[in-house]
Amino acid sequence: MAELLAAAGRGTVALLYPPRCFLCxxxxxxxxxxxxxxLEGLERFRGGLCSVCGIPVPPGIDLCRDCAVEPRxxxxxxxxxxxxxxxxxxxxxxxxxxxxxxARVLADLLTDMFPAGTELIAFVPPDPARxxxxxxxxxxxxxxxxxxxxxxxxxxxxxxxxxxxxSLAREERRENVRGxxxxxxxxxxxxxVLVDDVYTTGSTVSDCxxxxxxxxxxxxxxxxxxxTTPDDED
Numbered sequence: 001m002a003e004l005l006a007a008a009g010r011g012t013v014a015l016l017y018p019p020r021c022f023l024c025x026x027x028x029x030x031x032x033x034x035x036x037x038x039l040e041g042l043e044r045f046r047g048g049l050c051s052v053c054g055i056p057v058p059p060g061i062d063l064c065r066d067c068a069v070e071p072r073x074x075x076x077x078x079x080x081x082x083x084x085x086x087x088x089x090x091x092x093x094x095x096x097x098x099x100x101x102x103a104r105v106l107a108d109l110l111t112d113m114f115p116a117g118t119e120l121i122a123f124v125p126p127d128p129a130r131x132x133x134x135x136x137x138x139x140x141x142x143x144x145x146x147x148x149x150x151x152x153x154x155x156x157x158x159x160x161x162x163x164x165x166x167s168l169a170r171e172e173r174r175e176n177v178r179g180x181x182x183x184x185x186x187x188x189x190x191x192x193v194l195v196d197d198v199y200t201t202g203s204t205v206s207d208c209x210x211x212x213x214x215x216x217x218x219x220x221x222x223x224x225x226x227x228t229t230p231d232d233e234d
Contacts, residue, residue, distance in 0.1 A: 022099060023086055033101045042090075042109075044081040053202055054078045055229060072202065074194065074209040077222035080109045082229050083198050091197050091225055095136045103136070106225045107143030110195075114148050115221050119190040121145050121152040124208055125181070129161035140225060141195040150193070155184050155217075156208055181208045187217030194220050199227035 018027045021035035028035045050057050050064040054077045057064050081087050090106060093099035123141035138154075145152035159182050181204075192212055196205055199222065209220040 022093060022102065023089060033099065033105050038086065039105070042081060042086055043084070044109075045079065049078075052076050054199070054227060072209075073206050073213055074220040074222050077199055077202065077205065077224065077227070078113045079199055079224045079227040080106065080113075081226060082231070083200075083226035084231075087226050091136070094139065095197065098134075100134055100139060103139040103143045107140055107147055110140070110144050110223050110225070111147045113223060114144065114150075114193065115191075117191055118148075118150050118193045118221070120155070120192045120217070121148075121150050122155045122192050122194050122208070122212065123152070124194065124196040124204055125154065125156045125158045127158055127161050136197040137195055140197065144193075144195060144223075155187075155192075156181055156211060157184055181211045183211050183215030183217070185215070187212065187215050189216065189218040191218045192220050194222045196222070196224045197226070199224040 019031040020027055021038055022033045023038040024035060026035050026038075045054070045056060048057050048059055048061065049055065050067055051062050052067040052072055052075075053064060055064050083091070090102050094102040094106070121141050121144060123135075123137040125137075126135045141152045158180055160180055194205055194208055194212070199205060205222045205224075209222070212220050
């Protein structure tokens, strides 16, 4: 009887307050964060990408200038799309507005890029001085784990607090996080997917990948919801 009453209550709430799209506020038939048109309208990367860091490159080019001159500690990185417009709005909603259901939408899109043979999912850990109840990278990693059936674990830790990366130049970002991450456990050559919300210069994921490889894990592949490009607003 209690279950029937609870179900009736949920139905009444749905009638009085029908779910609405996070982006356009249009009513939607099911409790999904986005309506169909907004989901289809998300800007995604198309065409040629750098084979290492995943930034768009002109046709016929395999590597961007940075990856051509500087080796990366990860095998490759991929993102859903550029960090602007509606994709940026989803990430901000997840990180700062408590819209945790958006992690499901982003994880669904990341599933299409998930590499076969992965044995472990890791995520960029939060800053110890700015720990939140819900951490965007962990939310994405756990939702992704549910979809692909690969275990996720807090195998990384940030060993010291650092100033936010957003206001720093490229070289400052690199120095800011150098040596700031460590592995909690030793690996046995496992192939790892490392998850974060945004790839900017790659400094954070590079330091995390260095820590993983140094602890005995195998190749590291980076998946992020978005990445910045020269055309982005930030």
